[in-house]
Amino acid sequence: MSALPAWTLRPATAADLEPLVELRAGVMRPDLERLGRYDEHRVRQRMRDAYRPEHTSVVELPDPAEPLAGCLALAPDERPGTLLLEHFYLRPELHGRGLGTAVLRAALDRADAGGLAVRLNVLNGSPARRLYERHGFALESEDPVDVHLHRPARPVDPGKAVS
Numbered sequence: 001m002s003a004l005p006a007w008t009l010r011p012a013t014a015a016d017l018e019p020l021v022e023l024r025a026g027v028m029r030p031d032l033e034r035l036g037r038y039d040e041h042r043v044r045q046r047m048r049d050a051y052r053p054e055h056t057s058v059v060e061l062p063d064p065a066e067p068l069a070g071c072l073a074l075a076p077d078e079r080p081g082t083l084l085l086e087h088f089y090l091r092p093e094l095h096g097r098g099l100g101t102a103v104l105r106a107a108l109d110r111a112d113a114g115g116l117a118v119r120l121n122v123l124n125g126s127p128a129r130r131l132y133e134r135h136g137f138a139l140e141s142e143d144p145v146d147v148h149l150h151r152p153a154r155p156v157d158p159g160k161a162v163s
């Protein structure tokens with residue numbers, strides 16, 4: 001495994017939409033094709049329809065040639081006391097280097113600081129499911145396409161600093 005790259009999170013803007021749409025299409029293509037569900041228009045339009053920059057963060061690397069590493073959205077859910085984690089994508093060449101773990105940990109620390117549960121959906125058979133389960137997510141329900149995971153609210157350790 002390569003060393004964890006330096007990274008930062010910044011708030012997303014409307015200008016980030018199309019680069020994030022393309023990132024999503026590329027990242028999701030292998031799993032959607034495996035499930036027989038890939039549609040190049042639909043995979044992009046779903047992101048366009050659901051994009052909420054006020055709840056989205058862009059993961060950046062200190063690489064002037066290609067700073068966009070990924071994105072993550074953490075928004076209030078319809079269930080009280082719960083956040084919905086969605087649109088968590090990293091460029092495929094960055095997988096397996098600890099970046100996903102670090103970004104997810106930062107998002108979960110924010111949820112923990114607010115005493116909030118987190119839920120998400122992942123495609124059935126996606127390797128990302130293991131990442132989520134390592135961070136305390138458990139199966140809520142599944143169907144042939146989607147796996148719904150939930151992580152209960154966690155009490156904050158008073159000795160732990162949250163940024």
